[in-house]
Amino acid sequence: MSSLGEGIDNVIEKKIENSGNGAGALIAAIRLLNRGGIVRWALRVLTKEVEFNGEKKPLMEWVLAKYAGESQCPTVAHFVAPFFEMGMKLATAWLHADEEPIKELLSDPAIRRGGIVTTLRGA
Numbered sequence: 001m002s003s004l005g006e007g008i009d010n011v012i013e014k015k016i017e018n019s020g021n022g023a024g025a026l027i028a029a030i031r032l033l034n035r036g037g038i039v040r041w042a043l044r045v046l047t048k049e050v051e052f053n054g055e056k057k058p059l060m061e062w063v064l065a066k067y068a069g070e071s072q073c074p075t076v077a078h079f080v081a082p083f084f085e086m087g088m089k090l091a092t093a094w095l096h097a098d099e100e101p102i103k104e105l106l107s108d109p110a111i112r113r114g115g116i117v118t119t120l121r122g123a
Helices: 004-018 023-033 037-046 059-068 075-094 099-106 109-122
Strands: 049-052 055-058
Touching (some): 037 059, 049 059, 049 075, 055 059, 059 099, 059 109, 075 099, 099 109
8 A cells, every 4th residue: 555645746746747848847846845934934035126237026036047047147046046956956856857847947037927936925
C-alpha cells in the first residue's frame, strides 16, 4: 500500500507531465514554497517596489527576470536571486520537473507581472 505522500507525488507528477510548457511545475513549486511562514514573509518583502533605470517594479518581478536569464536587474535582485533559484531547484527536484520550461515561461514579462507577481500579492 502506498503512502499518502507517494499518492500526492503521483498526482503532481501526472499534472506536470500534462503541462508541457512548465506552467504546472511553476505553480506547484510556488505552492510548495508558499507553505511556511518565513516564505510568506519573504514574499511580502519581494512585492515591494524597486526602481532601476527609471522602471519601478516589484522586487519579485526583477528576481523572476534574473531567474529567467536577464542580466539588467537592480543590485538587490542579484543578491536575492540565488536564494530564489535554490528554492526553485529544490521544488523542481522534489517535483521531478525540468527548470528550462519554467525559465522559458518566465522570459515573458507579461507572465511575470500579470500572472505571478499579481497573484502572489493577493496571497
